[in-house]
Amino acid sequence: MLDQFLSTFPQKAVNFGIKTILCLVVFFIGAKLIGILIKLLHRSMERAKAEAGVMSFMESLVKVLLYIVLITLILVGFGVNATSLAAVLGSVGVTAGLAVQGSLSNFAGGVLILLQKPFKVGDYIYEDMHKNEGVVYEIKICYTKLRTSENRIIVLPNGDLANTSIVNYTYLHPAGARNVKVSNIRVGVAYATDIDKAKEVLSKIVEEEPLRAKERPFSVRVAEYAESAIVFNLFCEFPLENYNAGRGSIMEKIKKAFDENGISIPYPQMDVHMRD
Numbered sequence: 001m002l003d004q005f006l007s008t009f010p011q012k013a014v015n016f017g018i019k020t021i022l023c024l025v026v027f028f029i030g031a032k033l034i035g036i037l038i039k040l041l042h043r044s045m046e047r048a049k050a051e052a053g054v055m056s057f058m059e060s061l062v063k064v065l066l067y068i069v070l071i072t073l074i075l076v077g078f079g080v081n082a083t084s085l086a087a088v089l090g091s092v093g094v095t096a097g098l099a100v101q102g103s104l105s106n107f108a109g110g111v112l113i114l115l116q117k118p119f120k121v122g123d124y125i126y127e128d129m130h131k132n133e134g135v136v137y138e139i140k141i142c143y144t145k146l147r148t149s150e151n152r153i154i155v156l157p158n159g160d161l162a163n164t165s166i167v168n169y170t171y172l173h174p175a176g177a178r179n180v181k182v183s184n185i186r187v188g189v190a191y192a193t194d195i196d197k198a199k200e201v202l203s204k205i206v207e208e209e210p211l212r213a214k215e216r217p218f219s220v221r222v223a224e225y226a227e228s229a230i231v232f233n234l235f236c237e238f239p240l241e242n243y244n245a246g247r248g249s250i251m252e253k254i255k256k257a258f259d260e261n262g263i264s265i266p267y268p269q270m271d272v273h274m275r276d
Contacts (some may be wrong), residue, residue: 023074030070038063052121052139057114060141106142109162113139119168124181124240129164132156135240149244169240180213180237183247187254188229190264195222195230201261205253206236211246213237229266 038059045055119125119136125146126133132154134146144161146154169181189198202220206212218236225231238246258265 026074027070030074031067034063034066034070037066051117054114054139056121056139057110057141064141105159106157109158109160110139110141110144112162113144113158118166119170123168123170125169126167127156127161127164128166129160130156149240180216181240181243182235182237183243183250185234185236185247185250185254186223187232187234188226188265189232189258190266191228191230193230193263197261198230198232198263201257201263202232202234202254205250205257206234209236209246209250209253211238211242211249213239228268 041062042055042059045058050058113119121136121139123136124134125136132146132148134148134152134154136144137147137153138145139158142158144156144158146156148154187202199220199222203218206218206220212218213236216237218234221233221235223231223233234250236250255265257263
């Protein structure tokens with residue numbers, strides 16, 4: 001048996017080496033063809049004016065499927081029996097499905113996002129589960145990327161996004177498509193304050209703020225009578241790139257204007273009366 005093995009080993013090694021080289025060549029050519037097909041798919045979706053999120057999702061999905069087909073064909077060409085391979089893939093698929101339930105839920109979430117379209121690439125959103133917000137940068141098969149105002153990239157699982165409350169701050173502006181975000185600033189003043197004077201001071205600050213969306217209306221209203229203050233709501237809108245700076249600017253100007261006009265911002269306090 002040993003003599004027989006040694007006599008046939010060189011030929012088997014040569015055959016194995018040739019098959020390995022052929023498989024590598026086929027994989028290389030197949031990878032190049034897949035790249036070309038993905039580019040053609042991208043161009044066709046561009047001509048069809050598909051959304052950026054749909055394009056990114058479909059390209060990722062088609063790429064994964066084509067690589068699965070390519071690897072299967074290489075294994076069959078390597079000598080693996082197709083029936084046995086199908087059985088093995090089936091059992092591996094069931095096992096892998098149980099092991100990657102989270103990834104499958106993320107895939108399903110990605111499909112739901114593309115079908116229901118709660119947001120698209122370029123929208124500014126806030127998700128309630130982990131309190132993240134930012135501009136949608138990319139939508140992939142299993143995850144979505146957000147770009148924050150600090151220019152950081154946050155990767156969020158699609159399964160979580162499909163099962164949480166989402167606030168979409170982006171809408172079609174009357175002057176054209178524009179990303180804006182509504183700001184609600186709450187300010188309390190003492191009960192002794194003249195309401196009309198406080199409202200006039202606050203309205204002037206918001207109206208003259210250079211960073212807000214000038215073409216959009218704003219409002220200053222009494223929101224509630226709290227325990228120790230009359231609370232005003234200031235509603236105004238900012239372009240996304242100006243939101244943090246504009247909101248901070250208004251809040252800074254409010255304190256300075258109140259000091260100049262003798263308007264006090266109260267804090268919770270309690271009167272204690274002592275009896276003998």
